[in-house]
Amino acid sequence: GDSVTQMEGPVTLSEEAFLTINCTYTATGYPSLFWYVQYPGEGLQLLLKATKADDKGSNKGFEATYRKETTSFHLEKGSVQVSDSAVYFCALPLLSSNTGKLIFGQGTTLQVKP
Amino acid sequence: DVKVTQSSRYLVKRTGEKVFLECVQDMDHENMFWYRQDPGLGLRLIYFSYDVKMKEKGDIPEGYSVSREKKERFSLILESASTNQTSMYLCASSPWTGGVGQPQHFGDGTRLSIL
Numbered sequence: 001g002d003s004v005t006q007m008e009g010p011v012t013l014s015e016e017a018f019l020t021i022n023c024t025y026t027a028t029g030y031p032s033l034f035w036y037v038q039y040p041g042e043g044l045q046l047l048l049k050a051t052k053a054d055d056k057g058s059n060k061g062f063e064a065t066y067r068k069e070t071t072s073f074h075l076e077k078g079s080v081q082v083s084d085s086a087v088y089f090c091a092l093p094l095l096s097s098n099t100g101k102l103i104f105g106q107g108t109t110l111q112v113k114p
Numbered sequence: 115d116v117k118v119t120q121s122s123r124y125l126v127k128r129t130g131e132k133v134f135l136e137c138v139q140d141m142d143h144e145n146m147f148w149y150r151q152d153p154g155l156g157l158r159l160i161y162f163s164y165d166v167k168m169k170e171k172g173d174i175p176e177g178y179s180v181s182r183e184k185k186e187r188f189s190l191i192l193e194s195a196s197t198n199q200t201s202m203y204l205c206a207s208s209p210w211t212g213g214v215g216q217p218q219h220f221g222d223g224t225r226l227s228i229l
Binding site: 031032034036041042043044045046049051089091092093095099100101102104105107 | 145156164220225
């Protein structure tokens with residue numbers, strides 16, 4: 001069945017370090033792909049999305065490229081800030097159900113130290 | 115911007131009480147969802163609804179029910195609250211997918227404690 005696998009956290013980085021959070025997926029068809037961010041005590045916010053192969057989603061300095069050949073959608077940021085400390089979720093829609101259900105990865109906690 | 119509003123940010127109830135969590139969205143979305151989030155367990159889908167009065171069980175429906183009488187409102191009901199239902203509850207909505215796949219929009223969550 002469809003699934004999403006994220007790298008396990010927590011990930012601890014110093015401010016201005018380069019960030020990569022890996023996400024790979026298994027899917028029927030060619031779904032859109034999403035990254036969500038959850039700041040402490042809040043709900044999930046859509047961070048970026050890509051709708052087809054080779055699309056690059058970007059927002060707030062974060063980027064992710066939809067790689068069909070490697071079934072991956074890795075999240076990257078060139079220089080992280082303390083304010084980026086949060087939990088990041090990779091997700092894809094379950095197209096077979098047509099009910100809007102999403103499959104989420106387990107989430108990766110990022111802690112950025114000053 | 116889509117707004118998904120959950121009625122309470124924090125709620126404390128007692129074991130055995132009937133608990134109602136309310137969620138309202140303002141974008142005329144067809145789909146609405148209830149999740150719970152627990153440390154180490156990620157997001158787990160409790161129930162979802164793809165139309166008024168329509169509902170389907172998610173992965174962990176036991177001990178919960180839902181109601182969707184109007185398109186904009188989706189209620190989660192804990193029939194008889196138990197301590198193992200202490201959790202963060204998240205509501206989300208999304209438009210009809212049309213086979214494309216749409217993102218869900220989330221509320222701020224309700225942190226529920228059952229004593």
